[in-house]
Amino acid sequence: MTVTVKTPKKLIEVALPLDAINEAAAREKSIRHGHPSTLHLWWARRPLAAARAVIFAQMVNDPSWKWELEHPGEIPPNNIKASWAASRNRLFAIIKDLVKWENTTNEAVLQKARAEIRKSWRETCELNKAHPQAAELFDPEKLPAFHDPFAGGGAIPLEAQRLGLESYASDLNPVAVLINKAMIEIPPKFAGRPPVNPASRNNKAAWSQQWSRAQGLAEDVRYYGQWMRDEAEKRIGHLYPPVEIGKETAQERPDLKPLVGQKLAVIAWLWARTVKSPNPAFRHVDVPLASTFVLSSRAGNEAYVCPSIDGDSYRLSVKIGKLPADAKDGTKLSRGANFRCLLSGTPIEPQYIKAEGRAGRMGMRLLAVVVEGPRGRLYLPPSVEIEQIAKEISPSWRPEAALPNDPRNFWTVDYGLVTYGDLFTPRQLLMLSTLSDLITEIKENIERDAAASGVGHDTTPLDAGGTGSLAYAETIAIYLAFAISKVANIGSSIASWMSDRGAFRETFARQAIPMAWDFAESNPLADAGGSFSSAIDKGSMAIGYLPASIRSVAIQTDAAAQDISAGKVVSTDPPYYDNIAYADLSDFFYVWLRRALRPIFPSLFATLSVPKSEELVATPYRHGGKEKAEAFFLAGMTRAMHRIAGQAHPSMPVTIYYAYKQSESQSAEGTSSTGWVTFLEAVIHSGFVLTGTWPVRSEGAGRIIAKGANALASSIVLVCRPRPASAETISRRAFLRELNQVLPAALDEMTRGSGDDRSPVAPVDLSQAIIGPGMAVFSKYAAVLEADGTPMTVQTAYRLINRFLAEDDFDHDTQFCLHWFEQYGWKESRFGEADTLARAKGTSVDGVKQSGVLFAEGGIVRLLKWAEYPSDWDPTDDARLPIWEALHHLIRVFKAEGESGAGKVLAAVAAKAEATRQLSYRLYTLCERAGWAEDARAYNEIITSWSAIESAAAAAPKAHQGDLFG
Ligand SMILES: C[S@@+](CC[C@H](N)C(=O)[O-])C[C@H]1O[C@@H](n2cnc3c(N)ncnc32)[C@H](O)[C@@H]1O
Incomplete structure (x- = not known):
């Protein structure tokens, strides 16, 4: 007999204080000091605030968990619901503190959160103590470890470590792996130690002070970085004359x-x-x-x-x-x-x-x-x-690796700048090579200093697990090499001068290497932005903020073939289809990092450039066209998701981020949504059910709009659980029926929030966010079968869900009525306003009036109530029949003659039936929200009687003009 795991519902499957998270994430963008993004550049990092809140809410039980397990499928009584809301507010208060940047190293706040995670874990272990693998899976004394298989810039594994979990970060890209090593793997090895440099050792106050976390390490990076800068000045300073x-x-x-x-x-x-x-x-x-x-x-x-x-x-x-x-x-x-x-x-x-x-x-x-x-x-x-x-100047070394022939992201190739080396001036090449040579030289000094200090003489390399003098010297070398990356980012011939700000625009101001016709060559020895000193300063400050707490690991591996996730909590942020060419872009840094660090990590830097073939990015140039790129992405991402679904800890949901451009929300079927749909397809096909979706923003909504539709500033967090083997199959009709039941409430909740424990979704995120509850319905079934017995595609499901929101489905007159109704209900208002709205909706007041749904006279306009519609109306004779009119005639007839009469109307407007029903849902939601109970009731009656009206329509005789309602 297989014993199923009892899975308490998690907070993230029920509620999140989105406003607080979004606000903290947006604020974080302007943090320049101490943020890990200042250690090394990575493209489209997720905000720490979001990562922290998501992991917390993914591990903490929702207050309803016990009742839900004991009363499956039952509706909870109101008094119990109220007590849950109060408990959620307590958890929200923890999250609201947790997400603030100022609390990044606030132990009191962090301890509170860690204690809550441990409490939920013990509850889960208690619940599963009879499980045959309890010893291994449910040890109340040992939290499960964490894994992010697409770790990138490391925001998510870092926050897992901060929250008290042993954290595993993996990525295919060696630069990303190195960043993660520098953020979570290496600092704990040297935490709590004083610096080893002679200046600090000879300074009594510095020597005896308390060095918490990796602050000693940070101080050494500062010291040896300064030495490197001074040494570089001695060697080549004459080439930077005042x-x-x-x-x-x-x-x-x-x-x-x-x-x-x-x-x-x-x-x-x-x-x-x-x-x-x-x-x-x-x-x-x-x-x-x-x-x-x-x-x-x-x-x-x-x-x-x-x-x-x-x-x-x-x-x-x-x-x-x-x-x-x-x-x-x-x-x-x-x-x-x-x-x-x-x-x-x-x-x-x-x-x-x-x-x-x-x-x-x-x-x-x-x-x-x-x-x-x-x-x-x-x-x-x-x-x-x-x-x-x-x-x-003629530098003795230049990176010869070829730039990819990817015209979308690399614009210089056409103009003869074809290698990474071509992106730098001779002086820039000389500076970067000099700095990387100095790293090799200084390692020996650091090793000697470390051996003479408390670290102790030990020649075990870092890569072999060393924590002694050699490993320490290698560690400092890594952070110094990161400063070289920063110098390269400002110091290439792609960086330019912003005349409006009097500052550099770095190479990666965008996620591409564009062509710069006029460029700014920085002086890395100067006392200004772009200098080596400022890179060292910023980097060491970021090191000082790292948690450096729990043993953690960063590994290079393909997410589609990994087995690290086994028994771990997983939260991850995979590549966004074709948006960012990580591997190609990162070669810009790799070629320099490799030169300096290959002796330290021979296998990580074994290849001449970053491995590309397994990278899960839909890059047309690499895969021979758009379609092949899509197929590659889908197959690989499905395998990657499958690995997660099959291995992740059985009691916890998996959380997956997908960042999207705002433009993608504007078209349901256009190519821009291909990435999002393909991604959903991978998630669902790999055996996941969606149990929650949250739009998380790293910029304020206003700024997203101001920046245009292309900012990757919003992401959807999908909360997933493996689909049970017992999942059923349903028909398209049943699926649509369920969608129509679920989506109005979901939409309502999203736009309004629900109770005081949920914040509303910003309108800009709505059309992406609504996909979540819709896909939750779709994904919980083994299959949704089309009329011909074939399984419905994710693309079709996506379209059907989107249609719910898309008012483009409605004709212009209906769009006008809907908006007017939203504003004024049945009340009158001025012609001028109606006129403006009508134009905006592509119709005219006269036209809408002609269709018979509007009163417009003497400068006054109002919508006609259904009772005012003519009873001798004949749909077959109606030349202008908007859906609004069809629905309200349907209500009029339904009120007078019940289902059979309404059935006749429906039969006559058969082509508009689906849209009529949709409109009824929309109006029901709208009236309910506005508190217009009587109207809401009328629309609700239509919705609840829909099947009966449909049956009556099927039974109705084929309509002939004149005999319909006479
Ligand atoms: C969206 S980024 C992660 C960003 C990260 N969450 C952060 O905040 O910086 C996606 C990552 O997936 C990595 N990646 C792409 N294909 C991969 C594969 N097959 N296996 C593992 N990682 C892969 C990329 O190198 C990139 O770092």
Whole structure:
């Protein structure tokens, strides 16, 4: 006999304080100090606040759990429901504290949450103590471990560790694995230890202070990072000389006069790429491809490049003051790679630039230099000497790995920048190689220092589980290498200058490598953003915030083939279809990290570039077209989900995030929803039932709209349980009936919240969120059978669910009536308002009036009640018959003649039957919400009598004009 596991309902399957979570997640975006995202970049990280709240709510029992297990299928009495709501509010209070960034290291808050998790765990163990595998699965003294098989930037495993769980993070991508090692695996090994560097050891106060978590480690990263920076300056600092303000420069720029003779540190060199002029007369001249000549557009500090032409040469100077109209466009003619020759005005077309680039004839020309002046940033003119220094450098190493030929995300390849090395200037290459060489050198010093301190001499490497001096030196090396990644992100020739802010736009300002025509070369030795020092500062601060508590592990493995999830709590955030090309993008960092860290992690960095073939991203260029990419994603994601469903701890639900672009919610069938539907298909086909869905936002709704539809700022958290083997099969009709029962209430709850323990879903998230309850119905069945016996596809189910919300299904007149009704009910209002609304809905007041549902006279408009509709109406003779009219005639006839009369109406409007029923649901929900009880009753009657009306319609004689209702 198999003993089934008793599974208490979890809080996340019932309620969540969404507002508090969303607010904290949105706030977190602006946290710059101590956030793990400042350790190393990863694309589309989920907010810690959401990860923390979701794991907590996934592990904590809902107050209703006991009653629900003892009274399956029963409706709970109201007094019990009220006590649950009160208990939920207590749990919500814990979550509301937990999600705040300030409480990230607040032990009192965290302990409260951990205690709640342990309490629920003990309840679950008690419930399952008779289970044959109780010793292994339900040990009340040992919480199950946690696993995220798509760990990425590590937000979720980190929060699991913080909540007291042994955390396992896995990812296919070595860069992601390294980030997770640095966040959860390595810090606990060295937690609570003082720094080993000589300065701290010789400082009595520092030596004797309490070093909690990984603060000692953080201090060492700071110290050795500073050493590296200083050493780099000694070796190559002469290539980053300050600019001396000369008299000549000051002649053209009176504002610089007081500074003559001063040497000012360079923050950035601003370059434009060049090609040979296409004009035969100037074929020998390299002309700039400058998308703007504006250097600073900040009020009071405007500066711009001013070219002056002399025959076949040109000089660039920098002017300050009001920006001339033509400065904005530089030498750009129009969008894309369309420029003009600075000397002749001849258009420079994209094909020409591509050909020049591929032939290796694209160069660079210095436009200006940004320096740190006594009162802020100054923009100085270029000089031949400054330019020469940069151009004469020849680095001894460059990453030769090829950029992918993926025109969607990598735009430089067409222009001849075809390797990762091509994305950097010679000086940038030299700096990055120098820094990575220094890592190798400093490791020995750190090892010596560590051996001389409390760590002790031990040559076991980190990769072999070491925790002694060598492992410590290797650990510091990893965090130092992360600082190199940060320098690379700002210090590539894709990074540009934001003239409105006076700051760098980093390489990965978007999740792609675009082409930058004019770029900003940063000075990593300067005391400014983009410098090595600031990377070290930010990184070490983030290390200090890590929990560094419980032994945890990061592993490189394919989620479609892993067996780490066995018996673990799983929360994960898989790739979003084709949205982010993680493996390709991460090569930008991998090539540098590999150079510095391969001796430490030989197998993680074994391959020349990041492994790609198993990456679960629907990348058309890799799979030979869109369809093949979709098939690959579906098959792989289904396998990955199957692995989770089959292994995860049987008493806990699994939570899965899926981030989507707002644009995807706007079309039910368009290609943009392909990713979401394919993903749902994978989840459902792998044997999961959805038991909850929550839209979680990392940005305020207003900002999502302001940013346009493409921000990956919302995600849906799907709460899943394995589908029981006893799941039934139902028909399409029964499925639709259940949808129609479930969705109005779900929609109502989402838009209104329910009781004081649920917050409403923001309207922008509604159309995605409604898919959850619909798919919960669909997924609980082994299959939904179509009329011909074939199983319904997820795509069809998606469409049917979406239709419930989509008012596009209704004709224009009905849309008008629905909105009018929502605002005014049956009351009158002014013509002007009706007119505006009618236009917005693609109809006119006159037109709606003609259809017979509207009173409009003397500037007054109101909807006609069904009792006012003409009793001699003949549907076969009605040239303008909106669904609104059909439904209200149906109600009129139903009231007078019952089901048989209504059946005749339905038979006559058969083509509109489904929409009529939908409208009735919509109106019922609307009236109920507005407290219009009488109207709600009328619509409800239609809904509850629908089957009978349908039967009457089937039995009704075929309608002939004239004999219908006469
Ligand atoms: C959406 S990201 C995870 C982001 C993460 N939750 C965070 O907050 O940073 C998805 C991850 O899945 C990884 N991935 C893609 N295909 C994979 C596979 N076959 N096995 C394991 N991981 C994979 C990608 O490398 C990426 O890091």
